[in-house]
Amino acid sequence: MSLLVVGSVAYDSVETPFGKRERTLGGSATFFSTAASYFTPVRLVAVVGRDFGSEHIEFLKTRGVDVQGLSIQREGDTFFWRGKYNFNLNDCQTLETKLNVFESFRPQIPENYKDSAYVFLANIDPELQLSVLKQVPHPKLTALDTMNFWIANKRPELLTTLAKVDMVLINDAEARALADEYNLVSAAKKILSYGPKYLVVKQGEYGALLFSASEVFRAPAFPLESVFDPTGAGDAFAGGLMGYIAQLGADARHVDFNELKKAVVAGSVVASFAVEQFSIDRFRTLKTEEIAQRFRLFHGLTHFDDVLPTVNRPAGL
Amino acid sequence: MSLLVVGSVAYDSVETPFGKRERTLGGSATFFSTAASYFTPVRLVAVVGRDFGSEHIEFLKTRGVDVQGLSIQREGDTFFWRGKYNFNLNDCQTLETKLNVFESFRPQIPENYKDSAYVFLANIDPELQLSVLKQVPHPKLTALDTMNFWIANKRPELLTTLAKVDMVLINDAEARALADEYNLVSAAKKILSYGPKYLVVKQGEYGALLFSASEVFRAPAFPLESVFDPTGAGDAFAGGLMGYIAQLGADARHVDFNELKKAVVAGSVVASFAVEQFSIDRFRTLKTEEIAQRFRLFHGLTHFDDVLPTVNRPAGL
Numbered sequence: 198m199s200l201l202v203v204g205s206v207a208y209d210s211v212e213t214p215f216g217k218r219e220r221t222l223g224g225s226a227t228f229f230s231t232a233a234s235y236f237t238p239v240r241l242v243a244v245v246g247r248d249f250g251s252e253h254i255e256f257l258k259t260r261g262v263d264v265q266g267l268s269i270q271r272e273g274d275t276f277f278w279r280g281k282y283n284f285n286l287n288d289c290q291t292l293e294t295k296l297n298v299f300e301s302f303r304p305q306i307p308e309n310y311k312d313s314a315y316v317f318l319a320n321i322d323p324e325l326q327l328s329v330l331k332q333v334p335h336p337k338l339t340a341l342d343t344m345n346f347w348i349a350n351k352r353p354e355l356l357t358t359l360a361k362v363d364m365v366l367i368n369d370a371e372a373r374a375l376a377d378e379y380n381l382v383s384a385a386k387k388i389l390s391y392g393p394k395y396l397v398v399k400q401g402e403y404g405a406l407l408f409s410a411s412e413v414f415r416a417p418a419f420p421l422e423s424v425f426d427p428t429g430a431g432d433a434f435a436g437g438l439m440g441y442i443a444q445l446g447a448d449a450r451h452v453d454f455n456e457l458k459k460a461v462v463a464g465s466v467v468a469s470f471a472v473e474q475f476s477i478d479r480f481r482t483l484k485t486e487e488i489a490q491r492f493r494l495f496h497g498l499t500h501f502d503d504v505l506p507t508v509n510r511p512a513g514l
Numbered sequence: 515m516s517l518l519v520v521g522s523v524a525y526d527s528v529e530t531p532f533g534k535r536e537r538t539l540g541g542s543a544t545f546f547s548t549a550a551s552y553f554t555p556v557r558l559v560a561v562v563g564r565d566f567g568s569e570h571i572e573f574l575k576t577r578g579v580d581v582q583g584l585s586i587q588r589e590g591d592t593f594f595w596r597g598k599y600n601f602n603l604n605d606c607q608t609l610e611t612k613l614n615v616f617e618s619f620r621p622q623i624p625e626n627y628k629d630s631a632y633v634f635l636a637n638i639d640p641e642l643q644l645s646v647l648k649q650v651p652h653p654k655l656t657a658l659d660t661m662n663f664w665i666a667n668k669r670p671e672l673l674t675t676l677a678k679v680d681m682v683l684i685n686d687a688e689a690r691a692l693a694d695e696y697n698l699v700s701a702a703k704k705i706l707s708y709g710p711k712y713l714v715v716k717q718g719e720y721g722a723l724l725f726s727a728s729e730v731f732r733a734p735a736f737p738l739e740s741v742f743d744p745t746g747a748g749d750a751f752a753g754g755l756m757g758y759i760a761q762l763g764a765d766a767r768h769v770d771f772n773e774l775k776k777a778v779v780a781g782s783v784v785a786s787f788a789v790e791q792f793s794i795d796r797f798r799t800l801k802t803e804e805i806a807q808r809f810r811l812f813h814g815l816t817h818f819d820d821v822l823p824t825v826n827r828p829a830g831l
Contacts, residue, residue: 284696285696286696379601379602379603380738380739380741381737382737382738382739383739386739400720403717403720403721404720404732406737413737413815414815414816414818415721415734415737415815415816416816416818417732417734417816420698420699420723420730420732421697421699422697422699422700422703424697444823445823455818455819458817458818459818459819459822462818463822488822489822492820492822493820493822496818496820497729498730498731498732499731499732499733499734499816499817499818500775500816500817500820501731501733501772501775501776501779501813501816502772502776503809503810503813503817505776505780505805505806505809505810506761506762
């Protein structure tokens, strides 16, 4: 079913230990929509500038992404980011950020997007996230991402928006900052008390945790030998997760936790492909069959029998 | 079946954000043997000094640990370590180390331990580890732990010992240092090329990875709200893992990978209890039923159906 994403479309210049790419296609909404497109039709709301190449729009269209909501601003350039990863690919240094047309982004949801059943609010100002929610009156499930900048500088606005979504997807540092709790289990409880029914904590190479009020699930990340570029992995993860949920037609008010577990794994699977090449390049060739295949590999990676042999009692115990 | 551990028995003074304990029972062989005792009879080889309290020996006995190999050196004191954990419990600062009688430890395996089927060489000098292997002629499965100090300072000796064991259990930083590879999958392949059939990479709060030449498994750590003292978690993990293997009677030459997966989970389960209290205190009350119960919780924590619904193909793909 219809999945709406609101976020950034950008140019990224990225350097990793494996090479360098100038002005590749990037942005949270790009990674999200490309990843989600393997599961469900996606509607994109974002802004780009006069320098944005039409080949990127064509690419999104070939992935079945509806780009009617992609606004092209002729008076400015596209959001630009330059970053460099160190040898272990975990630490990333931002070398340059030019918000350009993204600075004045005020998401307008096209009339025929307003019936969207699923909404993902990528990491933008929580006030803008709230304005999107107001424009989509009857969603079945909504989710948002955020970052430390908003947690620190727009906390009241963020908490207002948080209370109105069904699911929060953030990384572990953000979860700790948002809850002001180091222990992740305690942090999760606190964040769920702010309103959302589900919290997904992204832990990069270690996988992700899914929390509800009464349950918890840990999805692995796939142990990869060929990680080329981690840029966009978190957004691709969110895209796979939300795409899976949208495909199911799940309703946040009565969703099966077992299906949410599989959604988290679907996100991990798609993210594991995203990092294998620069930018969204892996998705230029990725086939749906490969996703199903790696999903089964993930199952083998974590599955074990639930029967523990009778535990011994040493004499006297 | 009989499981031999050779390592340290120590006094630890530990400070965590949750409190302070002076001269509690510690040491790799202590945590290992206590944890393993829930699965199989354990034989302990270690050394303590004149200051070692008989109540600790009594405790080990109540856990069914054979302490015949615990040498009491009247001319010195027991290995002492003092450490302090910061607020997140991940970083630990060593404030004081006194090797005392441990400095001249030369493991002598008692005659009636020499038929041990399972051997765990805790983190000691790789030359001493090798001397133990020579004293136990027909083990079914042997494993060792090591640390960065030996990787850096006794690399040739360590590689010689490594080539003679079936399994290596180390943490991720050690795996990277040992293989001189950042990527863990590449590091694992390299370490397995040194000789051992299996590698277990401990990742603390994130769980553990098990590698064979052709398979990989990721076990979660249990998301705990009450982590009090991480000291000894890695050794308790190894104890649960090796205890499980010994209970099975598995032979390294033809062991079922599915059983090894469960052994890794058994290790994670026992480690998750170890951190709930200071020192080995949780094991003073832990019941075998609680282990079986948490094993089932771990299953729920990671299990998901292996069926992915048919993946959509957006129009035109």
